[in-house]
Amino acid sequence: MNTQNQNNIKIAAFVCNWCSYAGADSAGTSRLQYDDSIRIIRFPCTGRIDPIFIIKAFETEVDGVLVSGCHPGDCHYSTGNFYARRRFNVFRSLMEFIGLDLRRLHFSWVSAAEGAKWANVVNKVSSEVKSIPNGKFKWALTYHKKNNGQNTEHKNKKTELSKKIKNLYESFIKEYNKPFPYEKENTLTEQLRTLAKNLLVNNKVNAIIGYKSSNFEKLTTPVVITNPESVNQLVWNRYCVNNLTSYLTRPKIKKLGKIGIVVKACDSKSIIGLIQENQINRDDIFIIGIQCDGVLENEKILEKCLSCSNRIPVIKNEYIYDKEIEIKLNVNVIDEAIKLIENSSIEERWNFWQEEFSRCIRCYACRTVCPFCYCETCITDKHRPQWISPSASPKGNFSWNLIRAFHLSGRCIGCNECSRVCPVNIHLDILNRKIALEIKKEFEYEAGVSIDVSPPLTTYRPDDSQEFIL
Amino acid sequence: MKAFIVEEKNILNWLSKLLQSNIKVYVPKNVEDYSSYEQIEQIEDLVLHQKRPEFSFKNILFPQTESVLEYTIEKNWVKTNPDLNYNSTSEEKTIIFGAPPCDCASIIALNHVFLSEPIDIFYKSKFDNVYIIGLACTNPEPECFCTSVGSSMTSTKGSDIFLTPLSSKSNSGKEYLVEVITTKGMELLKDYELQVQKSNKKITKNAIEEIKRKHDSKYESQILPKKDFTQNNQTLSENFYSKDWEEIGITCFGCGVCAYVCPTCTCYDLVDEYESGCFRRCKNWDSCGFANFTLHASGHNPRPTQIERYRQRILHKFTYFTEQVGMTMCVGCGRCTKFCPVHKDIYEVRSRWI
């Protein structure tokens, strides 16, 4: 090994026990020289390497990360590295999108016999890391003495990019926020109440989750109805913004037995996902699809409604509709924003997301409204070990938001509830959509379309793309 | 204590004098993605009578994350950082200018928690240096219900100095009734003189009340109808086992938005964190809505579902605290209603039992 390390960099290598670790061993026994900036951490399999480990490594200020395992087909557990390949493909594009210099993040296949390859890979990775001009890597800090523990480096320092995105959103809303023909709301409400009453009276369901009007004219609130006498609380109108399917996985709701649920076309997709993930039983729910012409919050149409291409629920027992109104705007402001970000420089992207996440107050509203965040204990609540810093500091915020987005990859159906409820308006919609697009491109998969197709990260193809792997 | 009429331009002059003498001034401000109390550098950045900010100034006195202990571990020894002790001069003088009465009133609840024995020195050293200049509310939101919790658009509770705009304009421009409420407010006026109208005669108590009554009546109709949430708090605890809680709580998702935007929610968490060779004990905001809040290490949770957790929130605000302190731990700002992902309406819930 080199005795002196001029740049004093550190690279964490997550390696599988069976191939790459043995490969490194063989490089050692063959007395091959390679860069000494590497720190090896051994895992049973690349399939066990969770992206949170990589995030954690960057948090502790390593300058680069290398993940290395067996060649496809050589996995000791036969398929672990196939799953890992898909996972890292997505994770890598997420990191690229948020502005991480990809010279810091590498993947490789090194077998037990390839001592020489190991030495080459390590040298290549370290030379790439060293070639980054700004030298030492800083993820995000937890602490800044001047301002009571809060790092204000990025706070409220609007980047050019964020101004552009803000303008983009505003111009889209302005252009497309034309009054939709909503006049059938009352008829639909009536039909909904009749159906709900029938279902409850005939014991087809034990409860119905729907919307009711609130004290405020332009807001509705979810309601769980168990008594047929109370069906008149149910309403359907343009202010029914919530995705009610998030309730389906709640223990309290599950205890009620068979549930009827009111869904918009977009929400119905999450039911597909929940069935795919064995969270709910198709027979335990009665899906009441309802015609939706777009929903409003604060008198503004939601972005997702602009790009809504299929207004008929994908899965349903009943569909309440008047005459099908064909409104296909199909303009996707989020996609435009993604293009804007992708066309920006790596620093701009990094600063943009740093600023976005620095606002996060860790209220976890994004998590609680998400139909797919049903884990009994969220990774951020786990403290043995403490994966994610619970303080609302840039470091914890950054890791939390990234891992949240990653955990939804291939699952998020784009209901955008997370970004709707965010009190500080972080663009979670962009992050989720970006991953969805990437998944579509790489694995030809779209979440919430069909129950019969396996979610992309729970399956693999032997010929999955691996151009990014050394 | 003292009251007089001042022209708007004189108030602004006074404020810019304060700005020039290195006093931090926070005002309600829009920062694109949300609005909160932000520091301004020059008087031009001030916009009077803005909409009420989405976040209260709670985080200036009680930051969302704050280090309360620093230590390093050396071989079998622990070194704590002695800097983190009470020091009333360590914090810079800070003025919070133009806060609506609801936010000002929250100070009383915060003080009750943090200044009772044992005193939270981190809060105290900030509070000692904060001057609150309230401004009568001219932009109530539809979710507001301050009149129901014993406050009003012109309530001076919690302010050091309070300003009420006069509806009649004099020739020289907009005028304000300036009330000095506390000795702290007095201090501030003494140190940085405020130009008072020359023609100013002493204002009678009645005149002050008249001005305020006028102001209140102008805006009362814009908020939720007045009910009395300060009395009969027993009814809430009597209905502790009511079926209604089930219906209310079952749709609560259990995020922390309501507590984090609330000006009076003070619950916090203590965690030891590590960064760059140093451990820090951080005092972080927490919420009774989180499942983790009361979860014992054994797995037992005294409040196992959102039903109990939401009930706890309401009862703590309107019964437990009221019994001890004599005021509700709610200032009627309606922020929790506004930000709730499912639009849960605290006013409606409280109204069920009065």
Add this chain to the structure above:
Amino acid sequence: MDLKNPYAPELYSVIDLKDETSDVRTLRLKPLNDSSFQWHAGQFAQFTVFGTGECPFTIANSPTRSEYLECSFKLMGKVTTALREVEIGNVIGVRGPYGNWFDTDSWKGRDLYFVGGGIGMAALRSPLQYVLDNRNDYGEILILNGARTVSDLVYVNEMKEWENIPGVKLIRTVDPGGETMDWDGEIGLVPNLFEKLSPKANGSIVITCGPPIMIHYMLITLDKLGFKKSNIVTTLENKMKCGFGKCGRCNVGPIYVCKEGPVFTAEQLEKLPKEF
């Protein structure tokens, strides 16, 4: 003004440790600096494992033996796991004492029943020691100690010493199935056993601590036996962070367990909502 940082612990050195059971350990601590740490039987303190965090434990020894500080803890969560790693000579942090205490003065001249289940015995150890150190002030003492199995019984050696003090009766019991071949104590649940003893309800005090389910049945049994609610004393536990009534975690109804508690009479408990 000179105010102390309420979140900063005093440094203590571990001078002794003793494994009570496979998962319960007692630490004996000595302050490193001159400490004015004065406590009453029943109070608790926040113990810091530096680098990990804090955890509240009841102070397990009596103020009459104040040359050191003891705490017993059961291996449970993050902090207790780290506390198991602490060795003799290591430094840990202690801040406190917090909470209220047993009203030992009002017990004077009365018969006392100490009923503890499992690790709940730790909360009874301090008042027990106090009472035994002032033996002449109190009447007859009965200690009823229960646990799931024989190997879960705590303070085994100390119990033997206590048993030999005149006027002290000790009964130990394990849940059915928890006994060993050579077990010479009782078998059965604590409340049932207590009922069988037909204790005299009039004027005597019951001090009880244990798992929630034991307390629940204990209160029913005591009611049946005619004990006055104000003569039944127990200690509650809840998740705590600050320890002095600010952080809001241990709030039950109008009280904070850390401030108005942890010692409550059955009379007080009755008025609280069932959220503990």
